[in-house]
Amino acid sequence: MSRNWIPLRQLEGTASRQAHVRLPEGTYEREISKEGFFGPSAQFHHKHKPTDWIDFDGPIRPRALDLNKLATAKPSPWQAELVMSNPHLQMRMWKLDVPMTELARNSDGDQLLFVHEGAGDLFCDYGHLDYRDGDYVVIPRGTMWRLVPNRPTLSLMIEATNDHFTLPEKGLVGRHAIFDPAILDTPHIDEAFKAQQDEQTWKVSVKRRNALSTVTYPFNPLDAVGWHGDLSVVRVNWRDLRPLMSHRFHLPPSAHTTFMAGRFVVCTFVPRPLESDPEALRLPFFHNNDDFEEIIFYHKGSFFSRDNIHPGMMTIHPSGFTHGPHPKAFHAATKGGKSETDEVAVMIDTRDAVDVAAMPAGVEFDGYVSSWRPADVKQAAE
The missing domain is CATH 2.60.120.10 (Jelly Rolls)
Structure with a gap:
């Protein structure tokens, strides 16, 4: 719902005509x-x-807060150290130094990983995607995923509880501003993804209403052979922001x-x-x-x-x-x-x-x- 603000444009005393420009001397x-x-x-x-x-x-x-001091390695994102929360957001600091042995799935909301340190591989429903420091990785609600770090990985995890992440309106500056959508990367069903598909027992740890459920499969459920649509895990690095x-x-x-x-x-x-x-x-x-x-x-x-x-x-x-x-x-x-x-x-x-x-x-x-x-x-x- 749009708001009709009380229309005012007043000037009182000694003040500049424009915000943040030509401040009165000594103010x-x-x-x-x-x-x-x-x-x-x-x-x-x-x-x-x-x-x-x-x-x-x-x-x-x-x-x-010095979150470096919370950086104790945990095998699952749901064990990561909680930093803060409210009914619409959870924020955790997560260090992972070995490959995840279980899959994770967040049924509470979209997950955003900001990779502060490290590098490795993400395997998810959509395929395989590598990551490095400075990457944002958006993981849609309900996606199964796991990380395989090749360097110890420290991530800030932001959950949009019962919500999803979108891009901002670009308005006057157009769709290519800040970053061109062309640099948004999505996973691939490549040889690395196919190689991790096996007939071993795999568990999926599903978070819903901050409680965990475990689903066990006699095979790796990341076994897609293809997909199409306009929903996916997405990666963008701060180095590509303009x-x-x-x-x-x-x-x-x-x-x-x-x-x-x-x-x-x-x-x-x-x-x-x-x-x-x-x-x-x-x-x-x-x-x-x-x-x-x-x-x-x-x-x-x-x-x-x-x-x-x-x-x-x-x-x-x-x-x-x-x-x-x-x-x-x-x-x-x-x-x-x-x-x-x-x-x-x-x-x-x-x-x-x-x-x-x-x-x-x-x-x-x-x-x-x-x-x-x-x-x-x-x-x-x-």
């Missing part, structure tokens, strides 16, 4: 908006950075949407040139993401707007938390220097609050909330 812009960055918005100009707090407590406190960008305007994260589900989106940040127009912001603006929880998994590179973050970490910014670049990033971007970003990260924005699983000691970076504090405040606190 810091903060945006609040509806529907992530798609709906009505207001841009405030403040005398102080909105993140210059001296203390912060309560449930909307931001969190940072980000939207403007040298005169800092585009919002929604411009980097890769996949959509009914109640959340998956975005990918990849290396791109920074804005060259001296009147435009060159870094993420301070904002309240009040309609979505903002979760970012850091895959590779030097992370543009974050301090004390390394690959394999995840940050959670709950709805209602005002945030923006850390002080070092803000200084580096406003003083020039770098001409492009060097980061790869996966962002999941979910409309519904997430429940973070209980974490072992040492996984959470407790000082994350303090990383926005100005240097003089930090030194005084220490």
